[in-house]
Amino acid sequence: EAQVTQNPRYLITVTGKKLTVTCSQNMNHEYMSWYRQDPGLGLRQIYYSMNVEVTDKGDVPEGYKVSRKEKRNFPLILESPSPNQTSLYFCATRRVSGANVLTFGAGSRLTVL
Amino acid sequence: GEDVEQSLFLSVREGDSSVINCTYTDSSSTYLYWYKQEPGAGLQLLTYIFSNMDMKQDQRLTVLLNKKDKHLSLRIADTQTGDSAIYFCAEIRNGNYGGSQGNLIFGKGTKLSVKP
Numbered sequence: 001e002a003q004v005t006q007n008p009r010y011l012i013t014v015t016g017k018k019l020t021v022t023c024s025q026n027m028n029h030e031y032m033s034w035y036r037q038d039p040g041l042g043l044r045q046i047y048y049s050m051n052v053e054v055t056d057k058g059d060v061p062e063g064y065k066v067s068r069k070e071k072r073n074f075p076l077i078l079e080s081p082s083p084n085q086t087s088l089y090f091c092a093t094r095r096v097s098g099a100n101v102l103t104f105g106a107g108s109r110l111t112v113l
Numbered sequence: 114g115e116d117v118e119q120s121l122f123l124s125v126r127e128g129d130s131s132v133i134n135c136t137y138t139d140s141s142s143t144y145l146y147w148y149k150q151e152p153g154a155g156l157q158l159l160t161y162i163f164s165n166m167d168m169k170q171d172q173r174l175t176v177l178l179n180k181k182d183k184h185l186s187l188r189i190a191d192t193q194t195g196d197s198a199i200y201f202c203a204e205i206r207n208g209n210y211g212g213s214q215g216n217l218i219f220g221k222g223t224k225l226s227v228k229p
Contacts (some may be wrong), residue, residue, distance in 0.1 A: 035215070042221030043156075043201065058216070090155055094127075099144055099163075100205060102217055104155040 023091030032074035127143030
C-alpha cells in the first residue's frame with residue numbers, strides 16, 4: 001500500500017528543545033515537501049526537495065531545517081522550537097512528471113509551550 | 114508571491130448543489146487541483162484538470178476552468194452531509210526547476226458545511 005508516514009502524530013514540547021518530525025514514503029517519489037497548516041492561513045510550504053541531496057526553501061522556512069540523504073526520508077528539524085511553531089504539519093510526496101499529484105501524510109500536530 | 118484566493122466558508126442544504134470558487138495566479142500552470150480535507154485528517158486529492166481543458170466531470174463533481182480569468186470552480190451535485198470538509202484549490206507554480214517541476218501552491222481552503 002502506497003504510504004506517507006509521519007511521526008510523531010502528536011507532540012507537546014517546550015521552547016528550545018530540539019525535535020525532529022520524520023517523514024517516510026514507499027512510493028519511490030522524487031519530490032517531497034513539508035507544509036504547515038494554521039487557522040485562517042491555509043497550507044504554507046516550509047521546505048521541499050526535488051531529489052536526494054537537493055532541498056529548497058518554501059514560503060516559511062525560518063526556524064526549520066531539512067535533509068534528504070535518502071530518497072524515502074525527509075525529516076523536518078526544529079533546532080530550537082518556539083511557540084509560533086505550534087501548528088499542524090504535513091509531509092507530501094509526488095513524482096516530478098505527469099499530473100504531479102501530491103500524496104499527503106496524516107499530519108503531525110505540534111504544540112510548543 | 115501572490116495568493117490563490119478562495120472564499121473561506123460555504124453552507125448548503127443536503128441535496129443542493131455546492132459551488133466552490135477559486136482564483137489562481139499563474140497562467141502557465143499546467144494542472145489545477147482540488148483537494149479535500151475531512152476533520153482530523155490529511156488532504157486527499159479530489160480531482161484535477163489539465164490546463165488545456167475547460168471542463169472535467171467525474172460523477173457528482175464538475176470542474177470548470179476559465180483560463181482567461183484564471184478562475185477555477187468545483188461543483189458538487191446532490192451535496193451530502195459526508196461532503197462536509199475543507200476544500201483546497203491548488204496550482205502548480207514554476208519553481209527553481211521550472212514547468213511542471215514547480216511547487217503546488219494552495220489556497221486557504223473553503224469550509225463546506227452541509228445542513229440536513
